Amino acid sequence: MPKLAMFGGRPAVPRGTPPPVWPVVTDDDNEAVLGVLRSGRFTAASAGEQEIRALEREWAQRVGAAHCLAVANGTAALSIALAAAGVGPGDEVIVPALSFVGTALAPVHLGAVPVFVDVDPATFTLDTAQLATAVSGRTAAVLPVHLHGLPADMDEVLAFARHRGLVVVEDAAQSHGVAYRGRVTGSLGDLGAFSLNVSKNLPTCGEGGLITTGDPALAERAGMMRQFGERLPDRGERPYVSEVLGWNAKINAVQAAFTRTQLARLDETQRRREQNVRRLLASVAQLPGFIVPAALPDRGHGWHILRFRVRPDAFGLTPRQAPVLREVVMRALRAEGVPVSRYQTVPLSEQPVFAGRAAHGRALDLPVTRAVLDDSFVVQRVHLNPEARPLLDLVAEALAKVWEHRDLLASVVGARTRDREPA
Structure with a gap:
């Protein structure tokens, strides 16, 4: 199998590939x-x-x-x-x-x-x-x-x-x-x-x-x-x-x-984006290590942001290792040329403007929000261009490549987890 770019292999998205621009200005x-x-x-x-x-x-x-x-x-x-x-x-x-x-x-x-x-x-x-x-x-x-x-x-x-x-x-x-x-x-x-x-x-x-x-x-x-x-x-x-x-x-x-x-042009742009994104998600859905964004039969989806969750169990890891797995996967994808980020890092209630100030907010228990932020990463903006299909096909290849090297990445996660544990 091809070597991961983070370990010296050739990236799935060739270096110098221009990202699809957004908005498209005509x-x-x-x-x-x-x-x-x-x-x-x-x-x-x-x-x-x-x-x-x-x-x-x-x-x-x-x-x-x-x-x-x-x-x-x-x-x-x-x-x-x-x-x-x-x-x-x-x-x-x-x-x-x-x-x-x-x-x-x-x-x-x-x-x-x-x-x-x-x-x-x-x-x-x-x-x-x-x-x-x-x-x-x-x-x-x-x-x-x-x-x-x-x-x-x-x-x-x-x-x-x-x-x-x-x-x-x-x-x-x-x-x-x-x-x-x-x-x-x-x-x-x-x-x-x-x-x-x-x-x-x-x-x-x-x-x-x-x-x-x-x-x-x-x-x-x-x-x-x-x-x-x-x-x-x-x-x-x-x-x-x-x-x-x-x-x-x-x-x-x-x-x-x-x-x-x-x-x-909104409806035509959205129609083509729908086709491109669905094609990407259909490919990624075949990889057991990733959970793709939900699409429901009773409503549409604007696909403004694509949020993927990692599954620690599929990598042979425990739920508590999810944040480190997400970090390692993101590093691997970035090396492959995939523009991933987190899009929010803490629940809104923990933003400094709200946290600890009763007059500025109160929060219920938030186990799902915390879990999603721990184990997910996003693709933003590059997929909005209706001509983004070639890049999204390369993104699918990069995710498949990361999954193929799951044992190697799991070993990296294990080592990092041990390093973070108190002596």
């Missing part, structure tokens, strides 16, 4: 941005500006929501959505412990308290069985995250929330256009929040966000909150009167124009 994107520059209309307050309003209309239609508001970024989208729904100081918001930090920062910026709950070991989304334990008399909202592009169990979340009178805000930052039981993420809860960060499946040329809702009152409040609490008229002069506490969280027209041309 002549249509360039022309859309240049069109805004030529127009001189750069913000929502510019007379005659159309790109921002058009993006809002098109995304509302794509999601199946009555209203959409474009904002500065995904975290602002979450904060404004929660604030528009009435979440404020002292309220509790239930969030999954495995997510990007912005999920939990959003309620904290409002003076609310995130309550961290565990995730499902297969989907990595909020474990709905934990909701009854997490809720208290101060709970105001549930913030499910469609992590990595897979929708959370929204029917269960919504049933629980409706029974308790709680607001549901979807963190759909990684699930643009993804279906869940016949509907699309962002149209399921009271409000949905999307990120348009340049790394996302639907990107802009920098930062941006979208808020969706079917409630006109929530849309009106969110609209005021993104613009200093003002009501901006469709026509006529700006009033400069702030009616509610708001932010300056507007998107600009250049960003909106760029996202509109990306949106025109």
